[in-house]
Amino acid sequence: FRGEPVAVIGQEKGSDTASRLKHNFGSVRPEGYRKAVRLMELADRFKIPLLTLVDTAGAYPGVGAEERGQAEAIARSTSACLALKVPSISVVIGEGGSGGAIAIATANRVYMLEHAIYSVISPEGAASILWRDTTRSKDAATNMKITAQDLYEMKIIDAIVPEPLGGAHRAPESVIAATGDLIAKTMKDFAGANTDFREQRREKYLAMGRSL
Structure with a gap:
């Protein structure tokens, strides 16, 4: 990454029907x-530092995935x-859904694109559980506070990458550049820090919810 070695893990949804089927719509087995x-x-x-790019509605929920230990695999990845x-x-670049996202997003710094979402369950799933009515997904989304702005305010994420009017796909080059600049700045900060990254990560997640 800009001349520095990094390990990269990403989820890809695909951009058309064929590629979405190939990538399982971003749902990881x-x-x-x-x-x-x-x-x-x-x-x-x-x-070498780890960089992860998150874009998934959640881990693959099929019977075969459960038989092969989906929950255990998510837990081990998070650990x-x-x-x-x-x-x-x-960086949550589109959708960060449930354990499927957490499994690779439990990081020292978590960033989101301005119009991305990050949630413990889909709004439709939450509406189905809370009200047994999936048509109330908008109410669920509002109450769950899944937007980058809400999550930044609650200190769940660390920064928001701005997007142009209409979303990142309207000007992908500028959004990619802005995301890269933020990552580069963070990597520079990390390189000059005398930090126990495990302890910093531990404190980061233990602190969530304490001041709410």
Whole structure:
């Protein structure tokens, strides 16, 4: 990344029907999370920072994935994120859904694009549980506070990457550049810091909700 070695893990939804089917609409199976754990271990071994790009509605919920240990794979991936001795940066570039996102986004710094969302469950799922009515997904989304602005205010994320009017797809080059600049600044800060990144990560997540 801009001349510096990094380990990169990402989720890709695809851009058309064929690529979305190929990438499973961004929903990762257990094998994907186990691959992520291997990459995290390599990052630790070679002492290089980890960068993750999050864009998923959630982990794949199919019967086969459950049979192959989906919940266990998510838990191990999340645990691996927390155990990293090297610094980690995560960017929610579209949708960060439930454990499928947390599994690679438990980082020292978490950023979001301005119009991205990040939630513990989809608004439709929350509406179905709370009111048994998926048509109330808008009410659920409002109450869950899933926007970058709400999450920044609650100190769940650390910064917001601005997007042009209409979204990142209207000017992808500028959004990519802005995201890269923020990542580069963070990596520079990390490089000059005498920090126990595991302890910093631990304190970051233990502090969530304390002042609300």
